[in-house]
Amino acid sequence: MKKIFILVFLLLCSLFLVGCWDAREINTLFIVTGIAIDKSEQEGFFDVSVIGIKTSPSRGGSQSSDDKDKKIVLKTTTRSIRDAFFHLNLNYDRTLYLQHNQIVIFGEDVAKDDLHRHLEFFVRSENSRMETLMLIVEGRADEVFKMDVKQEQNSTIYLFTHIQTISRRVKHYKISVLNFIANLLTEGFHSVIPIFAVNKNDDDDMPINMTGFAVFRNNKMIAKITDLEALGFVLLKGDVKNTNRTIISYDGMVSFDFDDIKTKKEIIYKDNYPIKIKITIEITASVEELLGFEKYSIQDLNRELHNIVQQEIINVATQTFKYFQELKVDVFGIGLSIYQHHPKKWNNLRNDWDNIFASLEVEINPKVVIKDYGQIVSIYNPGGVK
């Protein structure tokens, strides 16, 4: 009996010592699913908008709410992010709950200015999660909250789902706050963040388009890459499950799916010579669409397609690499790999790495296997496509 009393006493003690009397009824919370940060017209101030899901009583499974009523957007203008949340909490009846925040969206202006000062709060605050995704929007970020999404509960959940879906194919589209901060702290490495543009065309239900990547030098956005460079970036980065490319040649048009892209970088040093980098891109390709190429036999076609795709990869990758060399940003982590494998050499290079990167000699070496021609093997051209 004495033991039981001691046990109960200890239990009670532990209850009082815990200090986490933070029970909150969930219907007093405002579940934030997205945050947008833009530059304000007022100098030194920022527009912070948060979007949350509007909850409404559901009884017996029936939920009566219009699509347009599903979201609530709160907006404030402050000097810092913490101030913004303090201000919003003060003026809204429910407590803002950030642990379910899916995404932080930055306007292009903010990204070009200084991204890090806005991320500090998300890294430091206990209420926020560092795994929250981040992206840049062309123009103003709060435009995203005005979007009318038909499928999901609000635009940020739509965006989150969208990014999750595409990142299953190309993982480089998924950049979290944690990833970005880690990249900032890594020597010899610059970051990219996916960039989106709000679709102002009311005719279709696709409210937002992914346009490419925003390229960062440290904490500032310096450029954006689209289409060709974006593909080149993906090829050079490697570790991609699936992407595609349509190539038009003199003989016809062919669409390829590129699966399991693996990229190996080999750094070649020679005294008194510029550093040379050899990039091997291994791709398993499959033909998805094929028009023209009537003059080729099946055997010749394979060789020809092989040449076409190899040449295309060399062109795209070289062009993209040159583009980044002009920008002087090493987004491929070449500096990082020198640092990891040859730390002593890196000591000599680190101060002037951006310039050295710009003068690197690069050799692209594609290894393509065309494994699949789809359900039909023969080439047919009923209408005589020219």
Add this chain to the structure above:
Amino acid sequence: MFSFIRRKLKYLRNRPKGPKDEFTYSFLSNNLRDNIHNIQSIFGNSADIVIRNFTFGKDSSYEGALVFVDGLVDNIFISRSILSPLSDWKDTLESKDNLIEFIEKQILQNPEVKRLSTYDDAISDCLNGNTILFVNDCDTCLSISTKGFEKRAVTEPQSEAVVRGPREGYTENIRTNTSLIRRKIKSPSLRIENYVIGEKSKTNVALIYLEDVVNPDVLKKLRSRLKRIKVDAIFESGVLEEYIEDSSFSPFATIAYSEKPDVTAANILEGRIAIVVDGTPFVITVPMLFIESFQSAEDYYGRNLYTYLIRIVRYVAYLIAVFGPAFYISLVNYHQGLIPTTLLVTIINAREGTSFPIIIEIIIMLFAFEIMREAGIRLPRPMGQAISIVGALIMGEAAVNAGLVGAPVVIVVAITAVASFLIPNQSETIPVLRIFVLILATFAGLFGLVIGLLAILIHLASLTSFGVPYFSGFTRYNQDSIIRTQLKSMTKRPEGIAKNNIVRRGSNMKNYSIKENEAEDRVGVQI
């Protein structure tokens, strides 16, 4: 004179210890009338006591009387086996001294007859359904077994229905119950010890065990605890359970019960001791391990792999039944970040517009459920069904629509309730633990829940059942715990329960390969 002193000394030696009962222990008299008078005064003219005087022998030279309790005896059997042979005997004896012995050995045809010399024994036997025969000029009487009271037939047990397996269940009669066990274990080492417990009820209690397997320490403990019981009455094995268990303050039952002879027999074969109490169809077995609650008779009659699955389901169900509401409340009140966003929104939608805090909602539902369950059990079956319908409709639909509780709470309480039905042996433990953990979780979220879990584990680890650690079933030596191994490889009895004879079956049984099958076909099976 000397024989009187000898008898007196013998009586004093064998006199039962403890407080005296209402009738005095004294010896029968030579005089029939005195004896009958005394019997009548002890019973106080109870309406069901029948005293039948008669004469027998040549020229009705001998007087006798039968004493029995109406309703406990078989009247036809009495007249056929006692009265009729006595009245047919038309002879006389030279001396009256050995009359009673003559009747016992030569006249009566009953299989079970014994000679008694005290009122105490006579009355005790009479109340057990025997007929007492007094004869004039004899200072002993005969107790003749004529039990013939109404008893329930062996039927399918109500509380332990099976799909596959024996369907016989215990009855309220101790002898039927012991015979059911004896029929399962036809071993000469099966021992049945009789005890009479209860100053007033004089309930027969039988211990059944296998002498070569039982742990003697447990047996010694059990015997001494049974002897120590001084109560008015024992009507059910549950009452006895509370008197003999190690820790009656614990929410966990440390004595197992069953209504099925095959379950008891299996337990006895593992080295446990069964206690059969007259008047109840529930036979208890000691010592009990925690894992026994999760074993069912059908686990051994069904397919091995399915048993793996169903055992795991039972353990998960147990965790849900105990921790379900506490886990829900800690997630919803403290750790909303751990709930997937879509689910969180659904829960909030359900919570919008309900007036009570979530803990009150859960308490309302848990109490409502307990009320409903109790009402369903106590009421006659047709009305019980009506209660379930009212419960399902009112609790499930109306309470949610009226905004008293949110739909997720109804689901949590319903799942919890259904999960607790999977482990009937723990049905009295689960609600207590559930409320204990719920309170902790309400105050401190998952932290409280973990504290509760630890407290329960510490308590379980410190419990014993007749000296055997209650939680010991999970050791690697136990071949039948979280999963039931193949019967072929279950070669040992649970450690701690059996002591002398650990090996249960030979290890020469194995899975037969195609090669061995072919070999057997060629040679023929050699046994």
